[in-house]
Amino acid sequence: MYYWSQNANKIDLEEELVCIEKVNEVYIGTAYFSNKGLRILNDIVKKNSLKKDSVNVYISNEFSQDKPHELLAELCKIAQVKIFFNHTFHPKVYLLKGSTNKVVFGSSNFTEGGFLKNIEFDSIEEVNGEKLNEIERFFKYCDFHSTMVTDDVIKYYRDNQDEIEALKQAQKKLRKKIKGYVHQDDAMDPDDYEIDDYYFVFSDYETFFNRNAQRNDMDIRERRKIVQDKILAIHNNIYSKIKKLGVSCHWNRNHVTSLINPCVYNKGRVGWLGIRYGKTKKEIDIVNQWLDVNEKDEVKGFQKHGCLQFCIVPSGFEINLFLAVRHDAIDRAYVQEKMQQLGPKITTEISKLQGYGMTWEIYNDVTGEHHSFDIDNQNPEEFCKFLKKYDADGCESYLRLFYPADDEALLDIDSISNEVVNYMTILKPLYDTMVWRPKV
Numbered sequence: 001m002y003y004w005s006q007n008a009n010k011i012d013l014e015e016e017l018v019c020i021e022k023v024n025e026v027y028i029g030t031a032y033f034s035n036k037g038l039r040i041l042n043d044i045v046k047k048n049s050l051k052k053d054s055v056n057v058y059i060s061n062e063f064s065q066d067k068p069h070e071l072l073a074e075l076c077k078i079a080q081v082k083i084f085f086n087h088t089f090h091p092k093v094y095l096l097k098g099s100t101n102k103v104v105f106g107s108s109n110f111t112e113g114g115f116l117k118n119i120e121f122d123s124i125e126e127v128n129g130e131k132l133n134e135i136e137r138f139f140k141y142c143d144f145h146s147t148m149v150t151d152d153v154i155k156y157y158r159d160n161q162d163e164i165e166a167l168k169q170a171q172k173k174l175r176k177k178i179k180g181y182v183h184q185d186d187a188m189d190p191d192d193y194e195i196d197d198y199y200f201v202f203s204d205y206e207t208f209f210n211r212n213a214q215r216n217d218m219d220i221r222e223r224r225k226i227v228q229d230k231i232l233a234i235h236n237n238i239y240s241k242i243k244k245l246g247v248s249c250h251w252n253r254n255h256v257t258s259l260i261n262p263c264v265y266n267k268g269r270v271g272w273l274g275i276r277y278g279k280t281k282k283e284i285d286i287v288n289q290w291l292d293v294n295e296k297d298e299v300k301g302f303q304k305h306g307c308l309q310f311c312i313v314p315s316g317f318e319i320n321l322f323l324a325v326r327h328d329a330i331d332r333a334y335v336q337e338k339m340q341q342l343g344p345k346i347t348t349e350i351s352k353l354q355g356y357g358m359t360w361e362i363y364n365d366v367t368g369e370h371h372s373f374d375i376d377n378q379n380p381e382e383f384c385k386f387l388k389k390y391d392a393d394g395c396e397s398y399l400r401l402f403y404p405a406d407d408e409a410l411l412d413i414d415s416i417s418n419e420v421v422n423y424m425t426i427l428k429p430l431y432d433t434m435v436w437r438p439k440v
Helices: 013-018 035-048 068-075 112-117 129-145 151-159 161-183 202-206 218-243 281-289 293-299 330-337 339-352 380-390 413-434
Strands: 025-030 055-060 080-084 092-097 101-106 122-126 273-277 307-313 316-324 359-363 370-374 396-404
Touching (some): 013 035, 013 112, 035 055, 035 068, 055 129, 092 129, 151 161, 202 307, 307 413, 330 413
Antiparallel strands (some): 092 101, 101 122, 273 307, 307 316, 359 370
8 A cells, every 4th residue: 555645545544553552662764853743742652552672763874954953852752763873874674563463664854844745755555474574684784773862862952952953043044045936925934833733724725825826626625624524523513602692603504604615706715714604594685676687696605695704714714794795895885875874883883992902904816905994093083984995896895804714712722712793793893883684
């Protein structure tokens, strides 16, 4: 069996190792080792109640640039660790002996990149007899040519941490420059945030980068589906509370999230993914009854109406009050027509939102024109003038509460759910003021 990408050939390399039953010996030979590798090895050790002398790890002297002294200290708690100081050590071979003897060898280092992010090529085999003996001879060879990690070795890496960090930053800068040919518009770099343990990880955000927005191949569809499942899990976690606010998700289960494939409705681009909560189907059907036949196809969509929304975007996560899509937005027309009547109430509600870090964005993607109202720092009395001046057909118009990818509120599904419910509750009075809802 061969592995090269979890999305492409549906093999989970981590699971291939962790699922082996009754493991009694582990041998890891890898050029690079990371905290992800430590977590995988920890799972294997705990599952099989392995003693330290049954776990053998062989690594290169450049195994990590991410505080290697700390990684070594943790690794030495569960394994006998040996480093190659006199030879270049470049294999990636993992042998687990148990109810079955399994070996993985190829290009994957014992890192997150090797096990999840990169395109690799590995062979996964059950081995016995002479094949097993040959692999064991390789690890005996490793044992002879490597140096046992001691407190002195750990101290050596700790004493050189400043130089290691400087090298890491220099290589990071160089990688970014080289990748710039196709990555220059990326919203973030893999090294910008330490979010491997967060609910949304770098690959989730990368899925919506500009370079991926128009793709429609199998790999990107799989990645969008992974994010969609995470978004739906949040929805399922909060919807009973959201419904109590008097708003609903789309009535068609297939359209609860925004679209995950490029098509005419999203202008052939998938640059974000989220869920809207707004008017019920009965309310929208009432609106449609008053329209000409030619208009119904344009406006019957849920997206033409104002909504509360949460979504993942290339640079982070947002909670929104979305008033208007580009064209034929029902509630933009309502606000503009009733501005004199609604203005005082809108101003009052905007003033209540000061201190939360919210902005109101108006953007025309055809002309590139962009206007922003800083709710914290601008006079609420000026907000309706701002809307009247800039919010016109052809523009998206929405309130934005933005979270960078490493915000602690995004750590897990519960923290995200609490944040969404809390701020949608806070935004609901402004939504009620700006959105026209017919009686049903």
